[in-house]
Amino acid sequence: MRFQTEYDVIVLGAGPAGSAFSKVAARGGMQVLMLDKKKEIGSPVRCGEGIAEHSEADLGIMVLPQAVASRIDGARVFSPNGKTLCLKNEGTKGYVLERKLFDKHLAIDAARAGAHVLPHSLAKGLLVTNENKPCGVKVLHMGEEIEFRAPLIVSAEGMEAKLAREAGFDVKAALYDVDTCFEYEMAGVPCEPFIDLYFSNRLAPRGYVWVFPKGKDVANVGIGIGGSVGGNPKQLLDQFIAEHPELFKRSQPVEFKGGIISVGAPINEFVKDNFMVIGTAAHQVDPIHGGGIGLAIEAGNIAAEVALNAFESGGDYSKARLLPYEEAWTKKSGSKLAKRLTLRKVLEKLNDDDWNHIVGSINEEDLQKVMEGQFKSVVAKIVLTRPTLFKLLSALV
Numbered sequence: 001m002r003f004q005t006e007y008d009v010i011v012l013g014a015g016p017a018g019s020a021f022s023k024v025a026a027r028g029g030m031q032v033l034m035l036d037k038k039k040e041i042g043s044p045v046r047c048g049e050g051i052a053e054h055s056e057a058d059l060g061i062m063v064l065p066q067a068v069a070s071r072i073d074g075a076r077v078f079s080p081n082g083k084t085l086c087l088k089n090e091g092t093k094g095y096v097l098e099r100k101l102f103d104k105h106l107a108i109d110a111a112r113a114g115a116h117v118l119p120h121s122l123a124k125g126l127l128v129t130n131e132n133k134p135c136g137v138k139v140l141h142m143g144e145e146i147e148f149r150a151p152l153i154v155s156a157e158g159m160e161a162k163l164a165r166e167a168g169f170d171v172k173a174a175l176y177d178v179d180t181c182f183e184y185e186m187a188g189v190p191c192e193p194f195i196d197l198y199f200s201n202r203l204a205p206r207g208y209v210w211v212f213p214k215g216k217d218v219a220n221v222g223i224g225i226g227g228s229v230g231g232n233p234k235q236l237l238d239q240f241i242a243e244h245p246e247l248f249k250r251s252q253p254v255e256f257k258g259g260i261i262s263v264g265a266p267i268n269e270f271v272k273d274n275f276m277v278i279g280t281a282a283h284q285v286d287p288i289h290g291g292g293i294g295l296a297i298e299a300g301n302i303a304a305e306v307a308l309n310a311f312e313s314g315g316d317y318s319k320a321r322l323l324p325y326e327e328a329w330t331k332k333s334g335s336k337l338a339k340r341l342t343l344r345k346v347l348e349k350l351n352d353d354d355w356n357h358i359v360g361s362i363n364e365e366d367l368q369k370v371m372e373g374q375f376k377s378v379v380a381k382i383v384l385t386r387p388t389l390f391k392l393l394s395a396l397v
């Protein structure tokens with residue numbers, strides 16, 4: 001196979017961030033190469049696969065019917081003693097995806113827009129100019145070393161972010177700011193159209209267990225725990241399963257998944273000369289639940305518009321020309337995620353008794369407010385019946 005080796009932009013990673021960027025950039029006339037080390041884009045999956053329905057309109061994507069494993073009406077939060085809060089309204093509708101198909105479809109869309117897509121291609125290192133500016137990538141494609149060149153490199157590498165690190169970005173996540181996850185896809189689980197989140201410090205320290213239905217009797221059953229609290233997520237998930245025979249007595253795993261995800265702040269800069277970092281590589285992830293698909297696509301879209309502007313005005317990809325991406329993203333999602341990081345740092349200090357008390361003393365309306373970042377009245381309500389939580393919860397108001 002002969003390769004074109006000169007491009008306007010090389011995109012590292014064909015996850016949601018990389019494909020979103022590539023589609024917009026190629027549609028705008030840039031010569032785009034998007035490569036991924038995976039032989040099959042989208043596989044293996046490391047994800048609970050949940051996404052909000054409004055993401056489609058917000059992000060300008062179309063979720064193919066085949067990529068929807070099930071439709072979701074809302075979310076249920078379970079306290080350690082089994083009390084439940086249920087959120088169900090227009091805004092809580094969503095999908096549990098078949099990400100193998102979803103990611104591949106996003107990459108196909110990018111290819112349709114004109115991007116060159118190259119799976120089975122590991123980006124091994126950066127090529128740099130005499131001034132030490134990135135100008136290309138060394139790639140191992142099916143055993144063959146190839147050098148691709150472009151004046152702009154985009155890291156959409158996910159948590160690994162090896163080349164972003166090589167480019168000088170501080171992408172290393174502290175253990176305190178990651179969740180380590182383990183997940184089974186299981187058959188034989190009775191399912192309702194809700195994503196279920198189980199909070200318990202005993203069973204999921206500084207995290208939660210999720211059950212996301214993928215059909216009437218198939219579900220993603222996973223756990224994320226704080227990276228710094230120690231513990232073995234698989235063992236803890238097995239214990240949860242053993243303690244919930246009403247859900248799992250007839251179930252068996254059909255797939256094992258796992259991974260780590262950032263639940264801290266985004267990295268401190270998203271651009272340098274000739275280089276952009278987008279999606280989970282930039283830690284653009286919700287610190288409460290570790291969701292990052294929508295945020296990755298959002299970042300890909302914003303970054304591509306900025307790259308296109310630079311392309312159209314003569315190909316100056318200096319940091320100053322790329323900075324509008326960082327500014328636009330921070331304005332749109334930065335402050336929202338900062339609030340959610342504060343919430344995470346409060347929630348992680350609650351013991352199981354506090355959790356039981358909180359879930360027992362607030363209602364669905366209160367939970368909705370919390371999700372929207374309006375904490376004041378909810379905190380007042382909780383503190384009224386448990387004044388000892390005042391000091392901790394006052395960080396939210």
Ligand SMILES: Cc1cc2nc3c(=O)[nH]c(=O)nc-3n(C[C@H](O)[C@H](O)[C@H](O)COP(=O)(O)OP(=O)(O)OC[C@H]3O[C@@H](n4cnc5c(N)ncnc54)[C@H](O)[C@@H]3O)c2cc1C
Nearest residue numbers: 013015016017037047048049050123158259279280292293
């Ligand atoms: C267990 C778990 C459960 C999750 N559940 C959810 C959920 O339910 N909902 C949600 O919204 N989010 C969830 N997330 C987070 C979500 O998976 C990520 O935020 C999302 O995939 C980010 O997209 P991305 O395109 O930025 O990165 P990724 O999807 O991680 O894509 C990065 C791509 O880059 C490729 N790559 C990396 N390095 C190289 C290299 N050197 N050369 C070539 N290719 C490379 C990888 O192969 C990969 O395909 C979960 C994460 C985990 C770990």
